[in-house]
Amino acid sequence: MRLKAFALALSLSLSLCACNETEQVKLKAPYSCEVTISTDADTYSGALKRDEGKWTFTYSEPEEIEGLTICYEGDEYNVKLGDIEFSDDRESLPDSAISTLIISSLDSATLSSDVKYTTNNDTVVAKGVVGESAYTITFKDDIPKSLSVEGIEVKFSDFKSEE
Numbered sequence: 001m002r003l004k005a006f007a008l009a010l011s012l013s014l015s016l017c018a019c020n021e022t023e024q025v026k027l028k029a030p031y032s033c034e035v036t037i038s039t040d041a042d043t044y045s046g047a048l049k050r051d052e053g054k055w056t057f058t059y060s061e062p063e064e065i066e067g068l069t070i071c072y073e074g075d076e077y078n079v080k081l082g083d084i085e086f087s088d089d090r091e092s093l094p095d096s097a098i099s100t101l102i103i104s105s106l107d108s109a110t111l112s113s114d115v116k117y118t119t120n121n122d123t124v125v126a127k128g129v130v131g132e133s134a135y136t137i138t139f140k141d142d143i144p145k146s147l148s149v150e151g152i153e154v155k156f157s158d159f160k161s162e163e
Contacts (some may be wrong), residue, residue, distance in 0.1 A: 024117065025124055025139050027110045029085075030162040033144070037098060038153045048102070057099045070099050095131035101149050104130040109137045109144075 007075040030051045043059040055072040059065045059152040071078045078087040093100050107117055108128045115128035124139040135149035 024113075025110055025126060025142050027106070028161060029111065029143060029145070031157040031160060032162060034157045035102070035158070036155045037102075038155075039098075040151060044098070050106075055103045057103070072103060073100075073141060083144065095133065096150060098152060101133060101135070102147060102154055105135040105137060105147055105149055106136070106144065109139075 012065060027050070030049070032047060032049040034049050035044075035046055037046075042062065044059060044065075046059040049056040049058075053073060057070045057072075059068040065081070068079070070080045071080075072090060075090050076087055077090050078085065095101070095104075105128070108130050109126040112128060115126050117127075118125050118139060122140060123145075124142075126137045126139065127134060130149070133150045135147060137144055137148075138160040139145045143159045148154065
């Protein structure tokens, strides 16, 4: 009798939980999307593009940094705004830089084995850590929809696979 009661309780608790573990999310490069970034102080908008081995982030808002482009390729990054341009080692950027957090979180969620994935219906939630920052990314049909990391909220839209 106790075994039947235990089996029934286990069955009920499992059926009430809508979350299941799932496999790693796969984002095939190249792709691009629009992003809206909200912090406690500001809101930014821009375009994010992922090519094989290269990330490009171009800000469109606020107006003061419109056109600012940050490219990450290998161990280097390049920043360009109008006629001003400079490059440096990627290690010189702080882990807390907004574009670095976004890119590192997406890379981690799609490439790392240290990420926990759960599903709820057709939504996959990836939770992991980049540097010392915990992140949560929500995917639908392997497409990123939102990211939360270090007080930064990111919404992804207009996702396009460029294969």
